[in-house]
Amino acid sequence: MAIAGIAPEVQRCCLTQKAIAPNFSDSRWRVGFSFEGGGLVNLSTRESFSQTASESLTNAAEISLPKIDTKLGACELNILQQLGSQDLPAISELSSEEMAWVKIEHLLRDYSKYHFGRSFRSASLVDALSPLEF
Template sequence: MAITYKATGINLKAMPLGESDRLLTILTPEYGLIRVVAPGVRKQKSKLGGRTELFVVNQLLISKGRSLDRINQAETIVSYTGLSQNLGKLAAGQYLAELVLHQALSEHPQTELFYLLNEHLKRIEQLQHKTDRLWHTQLIAFLAHGIYHLLAIEGIAPQVQMCCATGYELQPNFNKSDWQVGFSIDAGGIIKLDDTYVVQSSYQNLSNPNFSTKINTLLNANQLSLLQQLPQPELQALAKLTSHQDWVKVEQLLRKYTQYHLAYPIRSAELIDTYLESIAIHP
């Protein structure tokens, strides 16, 4: 008799296998990332059917196999169907799922990662879709929030409260229109600028001559304030946000930071770029 085990899992990736099967990559809190066969699901009358679609959370009964385990039973707990009904939501969901696929471990419990991903997918799905500027701004803000939290759980989130060179806390100065801070990807976060700074060159701290790093981009006060919201459990005052381009810049900065520190390209991010181009939002 085959050995069986139970697991709760969210489908993150699927690909055809053989004539009628599907190979699923599933994140579970109990066993981390698992790859299992869903037998016969590509047949019209399969009992598993929609339970193997992306972003569906199932209670699973799985039988051990020599090379790949197989799903015997699946009972759906929750299905984020709203993600597939909107291109922007779907792109954001796939973006977060791709990050998790590169982060999650196999054969190790991933409880915190599992619930964190589900929480951010739920928030994105529940955004009430509108065609106005604010809705699209909220979508990018929620995506950036999810990216930051996934980086934090990995222990590599950028420093957004204190200067990486001096260790001093940095507060956005909204009183000066030309006020800026630098952001260094290799140093790991924000940098206070002073007279030693050269645009698009390198930064060297006068009090610490051994600290030298490249500044990748400049952030104004509003952009820094958005970055500093990201560690919070929930974003504040989203209904009052008006700067779509500032949130886009924050997401693109987090994307470059993630790709550098995790050493892989985020392919799903292209879907977000395509989506933003299709809705043609301008400053």
């Protein structure tokens, strides 16, 4: 995706450019991910932008907020932010987070499909394989 110029922003909010860090202390904490916006969106910031726009009718037409395609928890955001690093955590350390990995895979697959306009044929093959075959 980076080579094609469509790598999503996974470190900062696309609206404010402020860094976003996973909040592991609040199990209900979420961050938005927008295909249209190109990555992460701080949900509380988005609500503030929306509220400010609705208070001022002249700005309401000018401000177009990106659609939130999915919401990520702290564990999922942590994995997503580490994908670009040289060393990923060992699989044994992350076995309890297997579903988070699957969600990230599908998120990036859908993000690519949104930007390229087509899906990967190999993704169907991967979906058909049993987890035990890996």
